[in-house]
């Protein structure tokens with residue numbers, strides 16, 4: 006399919022199909038009428054707070070809650086011991102003190118034996134208001150015996166390292182996945198090793214090896230995590246308002262944890278104030294709000310504060326990567342080998358498809374054409390918070406893109422070649438698609454060089470290089486950085502992908518009422534992605550119903566069909582496809598009804614937007630509105646044609662979709678202070694068909710800011726004692742409007758051949774693609790100092806040290 | 821573990837606070853330590869003002885006190901006693917959206933909407949004090965507030981849009 010022609014406008018001025026459309030959801034948000042979890046107040050509702058461990062690794066000797074219990078207003082104080090006493094009728098262990106993670110590991114709901122990271126949940130207070138609940142935390146006395154913490158992933162597997170998961174009978178800090186593997190490999194180890202060895206011995210080739218750390222960061226949505234839970238003891242119905250990106254998946258997890266049937270659990274995810282992967286996991290706090298309502302019989306609200314959010318829920322990255330790239334001296338890439346040490350924290354809680362324990366990291370061969378690639382990932386436990394897959398990472402494609410894009414720039418430096426030229430030499434060519442990568446991905450479509458040229462054109466690349474040269478002569482340091490990324494999103498084909506055994510297909514339901522107005526029920530969950538607008542546009546595009554006449558329902562498991570939720574840029578590729586498919590089912594039914602009404606064969610009918618008509622007789626036809634009424638009316642329908650105009654669908658994607666793009670960042674670096682200023686940021690994305698270009702661009706803007714943040718300031722580091730050094734917004738720095746430039750966007754459109762509307766998804770593209778552009782730009786600026794690599798975040802201190810030839814390790818505060 | 825009968829009277833409210841909120845006089849009881857953001861949200865029940873951090877860094881709680889934007893998490897409710905508060909709910913006048921609200925919708929200045937009330941309150945104040953701000957002035961004006969979704973690009977555009985489309989009766993400072 007080709008680029009979409011402009012859609013006609015509805016009476017309200019909205020495109021009946023694709024195009025810029027103002028967001029439906031804005032009407033409530035601009036009035037302050039959004040409904041977030043903390044806005045939910047139920048009659049008789051109690052509040053809660055969690056006591057967290059001050060230590061990264063310590064044995065709990067005793068907990069005295071008596072003073073807290075005596076505080077007026079305190080209703081219940083719950084510890085791990087209490088939870089051990091609540092029997093659980095489920096397959097997942099016999100009590101509530103432990104819960105399953107999304108990676109088949111276990112995680113303490115409240116610590117019983119030991120605490121394993123700073124900020125871990127130790128006790129839970131339910132009280133009449135949130136201030137009293139916090140007061141009570143101060144009155145709980147925990148006697149800890151401090152243990153040596155394991156903070157350095159590189160030392161976690163050393164003999165004699167303290168064992169973190171003794172609860173599982175472990176004798177070291179290795180992590181074993183559900184298939185019994187302790188390391189995860191992909192690609193061709195032997196072929197890659199041979200190619201690299203050959204290159205090493207070939208005077209016409211070069212081999213570059215670089216250690217590259219993607220440090221621990223945090224998605225930090227503006228709204229923290231929380232829930233309001235209420236168990237109606239009479240009906241046995243549990244209702245949970247919760248900050249969830251995946252309400253249906255969460256419901257099943259709670260069903261497993263609590264031993265309740267799904268139909269007795271209703272998850273309502275109202276407006277969600279940003280997710281970015283932070284709201285995929287099931288956290289102890291959510292479970293505790295459920296336990297709180299079980300214990301007190303009242304609705305219980307749990308709302309994280311910011312420190313808790315940054316310290317305990319869902320970190321991202323923490324990959325120590327060593328990459329080796331081999332190429333000819335002309336710049337033809339031959340092979341890439343990667344060794345990764347993956348810090349998973351104290352519980353293996355990564356949220357990714359079961360058969361992909363390192364997520365989609367092995368897409369690291371990137372956008373380039375070379376035959377040999379191999380990676381090996383070794384995960385370890387450390388005394389840090391669990392998580393790993395979050396922050397718009399497309400299941401670790403962030404790490405993969407960062408690795409290959411940094412390696413390519415290191416290679417360019419080694420070859421003394423322009424990084425743009427090096428990329429252009431190696432980019433996959435259009436005729437190679439569908440392309441099977443050396444690690445087994447099947448890229449669906451792409452015109453990479455075209456996209457890169459558009460970006461270079463917007464940037465005015467040649468002039469930029471000239472300017473740089475002039476500036477260097479004056480002792481000014483400006484840098485130009487490229488990133489060319491390919492993502493695989495839209496997980497995923499159910500034969501390959503599941504989370505905790507739940508296949509990743511998405512259900513959907515469309516009803517067209519007798520008056521021709523429609524309601525679409527989605528399994529995915531917006532956290533700002535404008536689903537209420539864009540899904541109406543998909544149905545409008547397929548059926549010709551005005552988008553303002555289509556109501557999109559989401560965020561309530563009682564009102565929507567099953568599906569795995571919104572993360573990994575999967576909504577448009579999976580659920581968006583489902584929306585098109587279900588609309589086509591309705592369209593087909595409409596054809597049968599129209600044929601009956603027009604007394605002809607369905608085969609004699611032809612479709613134009615919003616209307617079936619008789620081939621060759623355009624006047625004789627029925628609009629979708631007319632058909633809606635007819636289908637609910639007394640019209641006699643042929644055998645086998647059901648009345649009414651509704652349908653359901655479950656979309657099982659045949660493959661991932663592969664959005665890609667080229668980003669160019671221009672920075673100025675002050676070598677005296679190490680300060681980096683992002684002056685320009687050019688982003689050309691190809692995400693296939695754009696349903697609502699305004700929304701697509703908005704998401705790209707957000708991701709570019711993420712890239713600036715991660716590259717320059719965001720970091721969760723630890724000191725040797727296990728203290729989290731990024732536990733507040735005073736320490737975990739996010740970019741403000743001052744650090745972000747006005748972005749310059751462009752587009753190319755190469756539709757996905759296997760997606761019903763050719764869309765590929767874009768939600769995470771910029772977060773994935775932008776960090777290497779910023780870092781490459783800074784390294785380019787620092788080239789005159791002989792700096793080839795320094796790890797993110799490139800804070801003034803880090804840049805300054807790199808210039809002094811003394812780059813530091815960013816993940817540990819070691820002096 | 822202990823079970824007590826929940827009682828909202830567990831803690832005696834210690835003081836009475838009176839303030840004008842969006843033009844209406846409001847008197848409520850609260851503890852002396854109650855933060856203004858919690859007073860507005862939980863006690864008065866206006867939930868458009870949000871709460872996003874513990875360190876006065878995020879700005880999702882921005883509202884106006886006596887005509888100036890403040891982070892309502894840095895202020896006690898008691899400190900607002902006798903003063904005039906304007907929140908996001910007070911932007912719309914007589915069923916007429918404020919241009920800043922229209923601007924955010926026109927220019928896609930929001931995604932999840934969580935930072936939006938605070939951003940709009942600051943945006944309105946910037947324009948009241950400087951009807952034609954430069955991009956730099958707008959960026960600086962909102963630099964005490966965080967947005968994770970928009971990368972600020974369209975927030976800046978939204979405020980510019982509002983500057984270009986003043987309400988007919990807009991009172992200039």
Ligand code: FES
Nearest residue numbers: 872876878879893
């Ligand atoms: S709540 Fe973050 S600044 Fe007020």
Ligand code: FES
Nearest residue numbers: 931935967968969
């Ligand atoms: S719109 Fe989500 S934080 Fe600003």
